[in-house]
Amino acid sequence: MVTSLSVLLGILWMAGFGWAVQDYYVEHSDGGLDNKVKSPVKNIEGQELTIVALGDSLTRGTGDETGKGYVGLVTQEVKKRIGQEVKVHNLGINGQTSRELRQQVKQKEVRRQLAAADTILLTIGGNDLFRGGQTLLDYNAGTVSQLQSQFTRNLSSIFADIRKANDKATIFYLGLYNPFIELEDGKQTSQVVREWNRQSEETSAAFNGIVFVPTFDIFQTSVNDYLYTDRFHPNKQGYRLIAERVAPLIKWEEKQE
Amino acid sequence: MANLIQNEMMKLLARKRLLVIGIIIAVLVLLFTYAQYKQVEEQREKLGTTDWRAALQQQIIDIQNRLGSSRMSDDWREQLQITLKQQQYYLDHNINPTEPGAPSFMRMFVENSSDLFIPLLVMIIASDLVSSEHSLGSIKLLLTRPVKRWKILLSKYITLLLAISMIIAMVGLLSYILSGIVFGYKGMNAPIITGFTISEGNLDTSEVRLVEQWKFLLMDFGLVCFVAVVVGTLAFMLSVLIRSTAAGMGVMLAALISGAILSNMVSSWESAKYLFMVNLKLTNYLNGVAPPIEGMTLFSSLSVLLFWWAAALVVSFVIFTKEDVY
Numbered sequence: 264m265v266t267s268l269s270v271l272l273g274i275l276w277m278a279g280f281g282w283a284v285q286d287y288y289v290e291h292s293d294g295g296l297d298n299k300v301k302s303p304v305k306n307i308e309g310q311e312l313t314i315v316a317l318g319d320s321l322t323r324g325t326g327d328e329t330g331k332g333y334v335g336l337v338t339q340e341v342k343k344r345i346g347q348e349v350k351v352h353n354l355g356i357n358g359q360t361s362r363e364l365r366q367q368v369k370q371k372e373v374r375r376q377l378a379a380a381d382t383i384l385l386t387i388g389g390n391d392l393f394r395g396g397q398t399l400l401d402y403n404a405g406t407v408s409q410l411q412s413q414f415t416r417n418l419s420s421i422f423a424d425i426r427k428a429n430d431k432a433t434i435f436y437l438g439l440y441n442p443f444i445e446l447e448d449g450k451q452t453s454q455v456v457r458e459w460n461r462q463s464e465e466t467s468a469a470f471n472g473i474v475f476v477p478t479f480d481i482f483q484t485s486v487n488d489y490l491y492t493d494r495f496h497p498n499k500q501g502y503r504l505i506a507e508r509v510a511p512l513i514k515w516e517e518k519q520e
Numbered sequence: 521m522a523n524l525i526q527n528e529m530m531k532l533l534a535r536k537r538l539l540v541i542g543i544i545i546a547v548l549v550l551l552f553t554y555a556q557y558k559q560v561e562e563q564r565e566k567l568g569t570t571d572w573r574a575a576l577q578q579q580i581i582d583i584q585n586r587l588g589s590s591r592m593s594d595d596w597r598e599q600l601q602i603t604l605k606q607q608q609y610y611l612d613h614n615i616n617p618t619e620p621g622a623p624s625f626m627r628m629f630v631e632n633s634s635d636l637f638i639p640l641l642v643m644i645i646a647s648d649l650v651s652s653e654h655s656l657g658s659i660k661l662l663l664t665r666p667v668k669r670w671k672i673l674l675s676k677y678i679t680l681l682l683a684i685s686m687i688i689a690m691v692g693l694l695s696y697i698l699s700g701i702v703f704g705y706k707g708m709n710a711p712i713i714t715g716f717t718i719s720e721g722n723l724d725t726s727e728v729r730l731v732e733q734w735k736f737l738l739m740d741f742g743l744v745c746f747v748a749v750v751v752g753t754l755a756f757m758l759s760v761l762i763r764s765t766a767a768g769m770g771v772m773l774a775a776l777i778s779g780a781i782l783s784n785m786v787s788s789w790e791s792a793k794y795l796f797m798v799n800l801k802l803t804n805y806l807n808g809v810a811p812p813i814e815g816m817t818l819f820s821s822l823s824v825l826l827f828w829w830a831a832a833l834v835v836s837f838v839i840f841t842k843e844d845v846y
Contacts, residue, residue: 266529266682273685279742286714286731286739287805287818323585352574354581357588372577372611 312515313350313379314338317364317425318386321437321505322355326496333437333497334384336506337513345515352376360390361417368424377428382513386437387421388414392459393495399443399452407455414459415466422470434473435509438463440482442495474512478505524667524675525682532645532679541641541687545694548637552629553699560620572616580607599810605723606716606808613713615730621707622700623733627740629695631807634744635800636780638691639751643772645683646755648765649676650840655765659845669841673760677833680756684748688741712736716808723808736806743802746822750796750829751776757832760840783812793820796828 316322316334324332331339334353342349354373356363364387367373377383391414392398398407425434438460443452460479467473481504482489482497489501497505532538563575583604587597610617618624630638650673653659662672696705714736715727731739754775758768779797792798793813799821804811811817 265533265686266526269682269686269689272689273681273745275738276685276688276742276745279738279740280746281742282735283739283742283806284818284822352578354577356581356584372573376574376577 311348311350312341312345312381312513314341314352314382314384314513315376315380315432316351316353316355316384317368318355318384319359319364319390320355320357320496321386321389322353322384323357324355324502325357326491326493327499327502329499331502333502333505333509336502337384337510340506340510341513341515344510352380355386358390359387361387361414361421362391365417365420365424368421368428374424374428377425377432380429380432381515383425383429383432383434384437384509385421385434387418388439388459388463391417392439392456393442396443396495399446399448402448402451411459411462415462418463418466419469422467422473426470430471432472433514434467434470435512436463436467436473436475437505437509438475438477438479440478440486442482442486442490444483444486476509476512478508481505481508521671521675524671525678528675528679529682532683537645538683538686538690541644542690542694544641545691546698549629549695549698553625553702556625556628556699557702572618573611576607576611576617580604580611583607602718602723602808602810605725609723609725609728610713615711615713617713619707619710619733621703621710622696622705623707623710623737625699625703626692626695627712627733627737629699630691630737630740630744631803633691634740634747634803635783636776638687638744638748639776639800640773641687641691642684642748642752643755643769643776645687646680646752647759647769647772649680649756650759651763651765651768654763663845670837673837673840677753677756677836680752681749684752685745688745688748692737692741708732708734714806714808718808718810739806740803743806747800747802747825750825751800753829753832753836754796757836760836789813790815794824796825799824 314334314337320326322332322334324330324335327335329335332355334351334355338349338351354367354376356367359367368377391410392407394410398410422434439456441449441453441456443449446452456479460477464475467475482501487494489497489504491498491501583600586592587600587604592600607617618628653662663669665672710733711730712733713728714731715729717724717727751772755768755772758771759765762768762771775797779795779800782792782795783798783801790813793816798812799816801809802818802821805818805821811821
C-alpha cells in the first residue's frame with residue numbers, strides 16, 4: 264500500500280522535475296505579459312485620515328534613534344488629537360534628490376497612494392543644495408544658482424504630478440534649515456539657504472493648497488542641540504520641533520459619504 | 521526483487537522513522553505559520569492597511585533606503601538591486617508576489633527548506649539504512665541468503681527513493697493543510713511570475729511569463745525532490761562506507777551546514793561551484809534569485825549534482841559488493 268503510493272508520488276515528482284527543466288530552457292516567444300494581467304487596480308478607500316510622506320532622509324527619520332522622524336511624530340500627534348486611526352505611507356528615501364523624486368511620483372503605485380491621501384508631507388532639496396557638503400567645499404555662486412534653477416524645475420514638475428493625482432489634499436512642504444550655520448561660512452550659507460527657501464516658496468505658491476512650512480528658524484539659534492552626530496540631520500529633539508510645527512496645521516473632519 | 525523491496529519497506533515502517541519525520545514537519549510548519557501570521561499582523565498594524573500594493577511599495581522603499589547606505593558589500597548590493605527590480609516589476613504589472621493562502625505558504629516553505637531542512641529529513645532515513653544492519657548484526661542474516669549483494673543494496677536504495685518521495689509529499693501535504701487553517705486554502709490558480717534571468721548582475725525580464733501557482737508548485741517539488749535524492753544518495757554512500765551511523769550522519773551534517781554557510785560567502789571563490797552543497801537551492805533559478813557564485817545556471821547545478829549522485833552510487837555499489845563482512 265505505502266509502497267505503491269510512494270511509487271506514484273515519485274513519478275509525480277519526476278514529472279515535476281522534468282517539467283521545471285523543460286520550462287526553464289524552452290524558449291518562450293511571448294515575452295511581455297502586459298496584456299495578460301487584468302485584475303483591476305481599485306482606488307484605495309477608507310474612512311481614516313491618510314497621510315503620504317514623500318522626500319528624503321528627513322521624511323525617513325534619519326538621525327532619530329527612535330526611528331520615528333517627524334512623520335512618525337506628526338502621526339502620533341494627529342492620532343491623539345482626532346482619536347482615531349491614521350494611515351501613513353512613508354515613501355521617503357535617504358539621499359533622494361528632486362530629480363529622483365520627480366521620477367518617483369510618476370510611478371503607478373505612488374500615484375495611487377497619492378490619490379487616496381488627505382494630507383501630503385514633503386521634504387526635498389537638502390541633497391540638491393548641499394550635495395553631502397560638496398557645495399560648501401567649493402562654494403561658487405554660479406553653481407548654486409544653477410542647482411537652484413534645476414531644483415525649481417523639478418519641484419514644479421513634482422507638484423504638478425501630485426496635483427494631477429490628487430487635487431484636494433493639502434501639501435505641507437517643509438523648507439530647508441542650515442545645518443552649517445555655526446561653521447566659519449555660516450553667514451554665507453544661511454544667505455544661500457534663505458534664498459533657496461524663498462524661491463521654493465514662490466514655486467509652491469503657483470499651485471493650490473500647498474503650505475510652505477519654514478524650518479530655518481528652528482535651527483537658527485542652537486543648531487548643535489538639535490542636530491544628530493552627523494551634524495546634518497536633526498536629532499530626536501530637532502524632529503520633535505519640526506513635528507510640533509506641522510501637526511497643528513493638519514485639519515481633519517470626518518469624511519462625509 | 522519486489523519481495524526484497526517489500527521487506528525493506530516493512531523494516532522502514534516498523535522503525536517508525538516516517539512518523540517521526542511527519543511530526544517534525546508538523547511542528548515546524550506550525551511554527552512558521554505562526555511566524556508568518558505575526559508578520560502579516562505587524563504589517564497591517566504598521567501600515568494601517570492590508571493592501572498588498574502599499575506593503576510592496578513599502579518594501580521597495582525600504583530596499584532603496586538600504587541601498588543608500590555606504591557600508592554594504594557589492595554582492596549584497598547587487599542582490600538587493602535585483603530584488604528591487606523584481607518587486608517593482610511585480611508592482612508595475614499588478615501581480616501580488618505573495619498571494620495570501622496556503623499554496624503560497626507551501627511554496628515559501630518548500631523553497632526555503634530545500635537546501636537544509638529536507639536534506640536533513642532525508643538523512644534521518646538514509647544514513648542508517650546500511651550501517652544499522654552492521655550495528656544490529658543483521659547484515660549477516662541478510663547476506664547469507666541466496667541473493668546477489670547488489671540486489672540487496674539496490675532494494676535498499678529503491679526503498680530510500682520511495683521514502684524520499686513520501687517525505688516530499690508529507691512536507692507538501694502538511695504545510696498545505698496546517699497553514700490553510702490560518703491563511704485559508706485559496707490561491708492555487710494565482711499567477712506567479714517566472715523566467716527572470718540574471719546576467720552580469722542585471723535582471724533580464726524579456727523571458728518573463730506567468731504561471732499558475734499549482735504548476736509552479738509542481739516544478740518546485742520536482743526540483744526539491746531531485747535535490748533530496750542527491751543528498752539521500754550521498755548519505756546512503758556514507759552509510760555504506762562508515763559503519764557507525766552517528767559518524768556518517770555527522771559527516772553529512774557538516775557538509776550540509778557548510779553549504780549553507782558557503783553560499784553566503786563564496787562569491788569570490790569560483791571553483792566552489794563544483795561542491796554539491798552550494799548547488800542545492802535549485803528553486804532559486806525559477807524565482808530569479810541571484811546564484812551564490814556568478815556563472816552558475818540551472819544546467820550547471822544539475823550537472824554538478826548529477827555527477828555527485830552518480831559517483832556516490834558507483835562507490836556504494838562497488839564497496840558493498842566487495843567488502844568483507846565479519
